Amino acid sequence: MKKIIQCSFCNNNKFKKRFNYTKPITREVKLNIDYKKYNRFYKSCTFCGHWYTEMKINLKDLYSGSYVASTYNNRLHDAFKKIISLPKNKSDNYHRVKRILNFSNSFFKNINKKKIKFLDIGSGLGVFPYEINKLGWDCTAIDPDKTACHHIQKKLGIKTKNIDFVKSRFDKKFNIITLNKVLEHVEEPIKMLKKIKDNLIKNNNFFYIEVPDATEASKLGKDREEFGIDHLHVFTLNSLYLLLKKSDFTPLSINRIRENSSKFTLTAFGKF
Numbered sequence: 001m002k003k004i005i006q007c008s009f010c011n012n013n014k015f016k017k018r019f020n021y022t023k024p025i026t027r028e029v030k031l032n033i034d035y036k037k038y039n040r041f042y043k044s045c046t047f048c049g050h051w052y053t054e055m056k057i058n059l060k061d062l063y064s065g066s067y068v069a070s071t072y073n074n075r076l077h078d079a080f081k082k083i084i085s086l087p088k089n090k091s092d093n094y095h096r097v098k099r100i101l102n103f104s105n106s107f108f109k110n111i112n113k114k115k116i117k118f119l120d121i122g123s124g125l126g127v128f129p130y131e132i133n134k135l136g137w138d139c140t141a142i143d144p145d146k147t148a149c150h151h152i153q154k155k156l157g158i159k160t161k162n163i164d165f166v167k168s169r170f171d172k173k174f175n176i177i178t179l180n181k182v183l184e185h186v187e188e189p190i191k192m193l194k195k196i197k198d199n200l201i202k203n204n205n206f207f208y209i210e211v212p213d214a215t216e217a218s219k220l221g222k223d224r225e226e227f228g229i230d231h232l233h234v235f236t237l238n239s240l241y242l243l244l245k246k247s248d249f250t251p252l253s254i255n256r257i258r259e260n261s262s263k264f265t266l267t268a269f270g271k272f
């Protein structure tokens with residue numbers, strides 16, 4: 001990640017040094033690097049509060065290779081089954097689906113449910129699109145990880161496309177697009193969010209995003225998964241709002257939540 005000299009959300013050029021890491025946090029994704037030289041830190045924008053990572057470690061090919069497989073130790077389907085069998089009070093996904101379904105019911109007044117075209121970008125294990133598919137929506141999943149896509153397509157029977165959304169063209173259009181815990185992994189979140197415009201059905205769309213919450217998570221210290229090495233960005237309510245505005249979307253609702261998994265998360269709905 002290149003050194004940030006100006007905040008991409010608010011254009012401020014003053015930063016404050018935050019957490020410094022010389023070893024991985026608990027349960028961090030395993031990388032093929034020299035851990036003796038492990039060094040990274042976050043700095044935050046003094047205006048909008050957004051956290052940026054600064055490090056020499058290169059994550060360039062992390063997601064196209066076997067990110068999901070290595071995160072779940074090659075036991076994708078076992079991990080999937082374990083997560084979908086979690087009771088409601090332990091599941092982040094149950095509440096995520098409920099949030100989106102409730103929003104959709106009030107947003108689309110006269111639409112046949114079966115006709116809702118839905119796209120999830122960065123589906124990983126496919127737990128989320130699996131539940132969405134059960135609603136009867138026309139569901140498609142995208143992930144840069146080949147093993148993950150194979151699992152979603154073959155085992156879950158959901159349409160998938162194995163591409164890196166940032167780098168590729170995808171011609172289909174959708175009523176709803178979701179990006180759950182995706183934008184913190186990409187170098188340029190504004191550029192990525194802008195790109196979904198090409199895939200939204202004009203005047204009949206909304207999108208939903210989830211990102212880690214720096215403000216609340218940092219109160220509990222630095223060994224939290226919100227600050228894992230693969231999180232190049234950690235957001236604040238202000239930077240999330242500015243992300244939507246800078247990507248030329250209309251923010252509809254922005255919220256702060258604490259998930260059942262204990263994650264501090266910010267959610268946003270928007271449209272264009």
Ligand SMILES: [Zn+2]
Nearest residue numbers: 007010045048
């Ligand atoms: Zn800023």
